[in-house]
Amino acid sequence: MNTVIIKYNAGxxxxxxxxxxxxxxxxxxxxxxxxxxxxxxxxxxxxxxxSSAMAYLKEKRLDRLIPSLRQPVLGTCVGMQLMCxxxxxxxxRCMGIFDVDVRRFPQQxxxxxxxxxxxxIFDYRTPLTGELPENAYxxxxxxxxxxxxxxxxxxxxxxxxxxxLLQKDNFYAAQFHCEISGDAGQxxxxxxxxx
Amino acid sequence: xxTKRIIPCLDVKDGRTVKGVNFVNLRDAGDAVELGxxxxxxxxDELVYLDITATVEGRGTFLELVTKVAQSVNIPxxxxxxxxxxxxxxxxxxxxxxxxxxxxxxxxxxxxxxELSREFGSQCIVVAIDTRFIETAPGKYEHIxxxxxxxxxxPAGTLEWAREVEDRGAGEILLTSMDTDGTKAGxxxxxxxxxxxxxxxxxxxxxxxGTMQHFCEVFTEGKADAALAASIFHFGEIxxxxxxxxxxxxxxxxxxxx
Numbered sequence: 075m076n077t078v079i080i081k082y083n084a085g086x087x088x089x090x091x092x093x094x095x096x097x098x099x100x101x102x103x104x105x106x107x108x109x110x111x112x113x114x115x116x117x118x119x120x121x122x123x124x125s126s127a128m129a130y131l132k133e134k135r136l137d138r139l140i141p142s143l144r145q146p147v148l149g150t151c152v153g154m155q156l157m158c159x160x161x162x163x164x165x166x167r168c169m170g171i172f173d174v175d176v177r178r179f180p181q182q183x184x185x186x187x188x189x190x191x192x193x194x195i196f197d198y199r200t201p202l203t204g205e206l207p208e209n210a211y212x213x214x215x216x217x218x219x220x221x222x223x224x225x226x227x228x229x230x231x232x233x234x235x236x237x238x239l240l241q242k243d244n245f246y247a248a249q250f251h252c253e254i255s256g257d258a259g260q261x262x263x264x265x266x267x268x269x
Numbered sequence: 270x271x272t273k274r275i276i277p278c279l280d281v282k283d284g285r286t287v288k289g290v291n292f293v294n295l296r297d298a299g300d301a302v303e304l305g306x307x308x309x310x311x312x313x314d315e316l317v318y319l320d321i322t323a324t325v326e327g328r329g330t331f332l333e334l335v336t337k338v339a340q341s342v343n344i345p346x347x348x349x350x351x352x353x354x355x356x357x358x359x360x361x362x363x364x365x366x367x368x369x370x371x372x373x374x375x376x377x378x379x380x381x382x383x384e385l386s387r388e389f390g391s392q393c394i395v396v397a398i399d400t401r402f403i404e405t406a407p408g409k410y411e412h413i414x415x416x417x418x419x420x421x422x423x424p425a426g427t428l429e430w431a432r433e434v435e436d437r438g439a440g441e442i443l444l445t446s447m448d449t450d451g452t453k454a455g456x457x458x459x460x461x462x463x464x465x466x467x468x469x470x471x472x473x474x475x476x477x478x479g480t481m482q483h484f485c486e487v488f489t490e491g492k493a494d495a496a497l498a499a500s501i502f503h504f505g506e507i508x509x510x511x512x513x514x515x516x517x518x519x520x521x522x523x524x525x526x527x
Contacts, residue, residue: 085390088365092340122390188392188440190471191494192314192524193271211272211524213345215392232271254345254367256309256526 077101077267078113080140083130084152085121093253093260099267107139114145115267120152124176124218125164128156141171146269147245154240154247155218163218172240172247174223185233188217193230195238195250200227201269202239202246205261212238212248212255212262219249272522273488274314274495275509276473277502279304281350282322284330286503302337308502309344311509312526316342317370317443317497320350332364339365347395347443353381355388362389370395370443373416376423376430379437386438395473396439400427400460401447412460419447431464442468443497445475453479453501461491473497481507481515488521 079090081103094101094117101117102109110116118140120127131137140147140157149157156168161176168176179187194209203210219236222229228239230249240247246266252259280287285299305316318338320331328351335348348361349370358369375382375396386394399419405411412427431442444464446457456477465472471494474487478498487493501507513523 086362086393088363089339089367092365093343095340096343121392186469186471186494188470189271190392190441191271191274211526251345254343256344260343 075099075114075267076112077115077117078110079103079117079119080110080136080153081105082127082134082136083122084119084127087119087121089251089253090117090119090150093263097260097264097267105134105136107135110139111143115269116140116143116145116147118147118149118153118157120150120154120156121215122152123164124152124155124161124168125166127152128164128166128168131156131169137169141169144244146266148263148266149245149247150253151216151249151251154249155220157240157245157247158220161218171245172220172223172225172242174220174225174237174240176218176220178218179233182233187233188215189219189232190215192255193232193250195228195230197229198227198239200239200241200246202241202248202262202265203228204265206258210258212250212252212258214250216249270522272314272524273493273516274473275312275484275512275523276315276317276495276497277308277313277509278317278319278475278497278499279503280319280321280499281331281334282320284334287321301334302341304503305338305342305346308509309342312513312524313344313509314495314524315344316346318346318348320348322350332360335361335364335366349395349397349443353378355384358385358389362393366393368393368395368441370397372397372399375434376414376416376425379433382434382437382439386440391438391440391470394439395441395443396434397443397445398427398430398434399445399447400457402460415447419445419450427460428463431468435468435470439470441471441473443473443475446477449477450475451500452477455479455483456487456491456493456496458486458491461487461493465492465494471495478507481512484512485516485519485521488516 353374474493
């Protein structure tokens with residue numbers, strides 16, 4: 075099996091690589107269209123800011139390539155947000171794979187933003203959570219979120235309910251960081267790689 | 270529900286943990302990687318590795334250690350100790366650290382916080398604040414920021430500095446009370462509550478953990494988002510699974526792994 079991590083200005087993806095190493099998976103880290111198209115599985119990671127990431131994807135024409143992929147694709151964190159229609163962060167038009175707009179968390183007394191730490195996810199409707207107990211804990215760090223929508227296949231609640239996992243056709247996405255979410259995150263990655 | 274976090278802290282010198290560690294089930298108590306993995310398996314929510322090495326050679330060893338930790342631990346970890354530049358941070362993040370913490374260098378040059386959060390994102394920039402309650406004028410006592418392991422007072426008031434680091438882009442504050450550190454008499458609840466209650470970013474309380482009840486207090490009265498401790502975990506005085514069981518019974522939201 076041949077797995078690709080998409081290379082772009084998405085900050086530090088070292089922990090994603092190490093997570094794949096722990097699962098014994100071979101991968102390449104590349105922005106080559108040919109390699110990405112030829113992969114069995116594609117991981118689209120991301121930490122950082124949406125508008126500069128999107129600008130870079132456009133420059134490299136990855137914004138057209140990614141939505142056209144046919145194999146299973148997994149976006150994480152900012153990667154997930156870039157797969158949505160639009161993000162309030164930097165007023166950014168995104169790739170539009172998931173028909174939902176990314177919003178900043180509303181302000182509420184007693185709730186800090188970013189949403190940082192371990193939170194539980196529920197209402198599973200995806201093969202990715204196959205081995206997880208209901209209310210499994212995963213690790214989040216984000217200030218923007220995709221509200222619950224038709225593509226939501228796992229929900230989390232912080233100030234408001236929001237999408238923890240999205241799924242549409244061959245596209246999967248996680249708002250949390252599977253790679254540092256303990257055994258729960260590892261199982262989700264494993265399920266994705268076995269799709 | 271977003272849980273409160275339990276964070277063991279490991280002091281590392283020349284790549285090895287220094288505080289006497291007495292874990293019978295570890296082959297090598299000084300092995301910082303193995304110890305980190307053990308804590309992760311026990312349900313620690315994050316780890317902090319502090320490099321207390323003074324030499325340049327030791328720094329290289331620490332970088333190797335960070336790589337090994339990142340390879341073998343599947344929870345987030347923060348590294349700190351002597352970080353003073355974008356270059357330092359870049360090397361540590363590249364080695365696989367999830368967050369870095371700055372302390373003295375940020376006090377010396379506050380613009381460093383802005384620079385780091387711009388370059389790497391607030392989410393990975395922790396500002397560590399060491400504080401002590403001291404007499405600043407005859408009969409006048411204040412919480413004052415200290416550097417050099419809490420030995421040297423600065424002109425900065427702790428509450429003001431906490432606000433400033435947030436404004437400059439810190440993603441999290443690691444607040445250590447040098448008054449309670451090592452006492453095992455409990456965290457500095459009032460100060461932690463004053464800072465965490467008004468901060469828009471998470472606050473990790475540190476210094477003074479001695480009993481499970483102390484953790485409960487720092488999350489309720491102290492309003493902390495996370496609590497850090499070292500020796501009580503290293504010496505096995507409090508085991509993380511039992512601590513989490515206890516805190517769950519006290520209605521503190523905890524991530525359970527078993």
